[in-house]
Amino acid sequence: EDQVTQSPEALRLQEGESSSLNCSYTVSGLRGLFWYRQDPGKGPEFLFTLYSAGEEKEKERLKATLTKKESFLHITAPKPEDSATYLCAVPAYSGAGSYQLTFGKGTKLSVIP
Amino acid sequence: NAGVTQTPKFRVLKTGQSMTLLCAQDMNHEYMYWYRQDPGMGLRLIHYSVGEGTTAKGEVPDGYNVSRLKKQNFLLGLESAAPSQTSVYFCASSRWGVTFTDTQYFGPGTRLTVL
Numbered sequence: 001e002d003q004v005t006q007s008p009e010a011l012r013l014q015e016g017e018s019s020s021l022n023c024s025y026t027v028s029g030l031r032g033l034f035w036y037r038q039d040p041g042k043g044p045e046f047l048f049t050l051y052s053a054g055e056e057k058e059k060e061r062l063k064a065t066l067t068k069k070e071s072f073l074h075i076t077a078p079k080p081e082d083s084a085t086y087l088c089a090v091p092a093y094s095g096a097g098s099y100q101l102t103f104g105k106g107t108k109l110s111v112i113p
Numbered sequence: 114n115a116g117v118t119q120t121p122k123f124r125v126l127k128t129g130q131s132m133t134l135l136c137a138q139d140m141n142h143e144y145m146y147w148y149r150q151d152p153g154m155g156l157r158l159i160h161y162s163v164g165e166g167t168t169a170k171g172e173v174p175d176g177y178n179v180s181r182l183k184k185q186n187f188l189l190g191l192e193s194a195a196p197s198q199t200s201v202y203f204c205a206s207s208r209w210g211v212t213f214t215d216t217q218y219f220g221p222g223t224r225l226t227v228l
Contacts, residue, residue, distance in 0.1 A: 043219035103155035
């Protein structure tokens with residue numbers, strides 16, 4: 001069964017303390033991996049799409065990387081406004097010729113001033 | 114552009130009542146989706162649409178119906194609400210997505226409580 005696992009479930013960082021979030025996946029034939037940010041009470045906000053191993057994308061303090069088995073979201077010198085839940089998702093085959101986006105449970109990041 | 118909008122933002126129902134959630138997008142996207150998000154679980158796909166007049170079942174379709182009469186709107190209906198349908202519902206849209214590989218853009222969500 002295709003799965004997406006994110007770790008850790010929660011992460012507390014001091015402002016300026018860099019770290020990484022992990023998203024591991026088991027799908028047959030990766031067709032892309034998506035990272036979203038979700039603030040409390042709001043919908044997921046798109047951050048990055050990665051399509052092939054070795055690909056990297058950056059946006060401000062965030063950098064996403066992809067290998068054949070996992071993706072990392074690196075956060076450099078985080079600020080309190082980076083506090084949110086970060087979700088990753090991959091398209092996965094759901095049977096009868098259909099696909100769907102399978103989401104991980106997310107990592108809740110808290111950045112303390 | 115407003116992007117993806119959802120109405121209402123909050124709703125409380127009694128068991129057995131019915132209601133319709135409305136999703137609208139102004140990006141001229143072909144694909145639209147309904148998800149539910151529950152504590153401790155990832156977003157799960159309820160139904161989706163690949164274009165005006167089409168609908169398809171997702172991972173958790175039971176107890177829900179959908180309609181896409183206009184390209185910009187996607188309705189989610191609960192005919193007889195149950196407490197198990199208490200959740201936050203998100204609508205999303207994408208330009209295309211035959212294999213769900215295009216970016217999905219999400220609305221702000223509807224928090225539904227069924228008593």
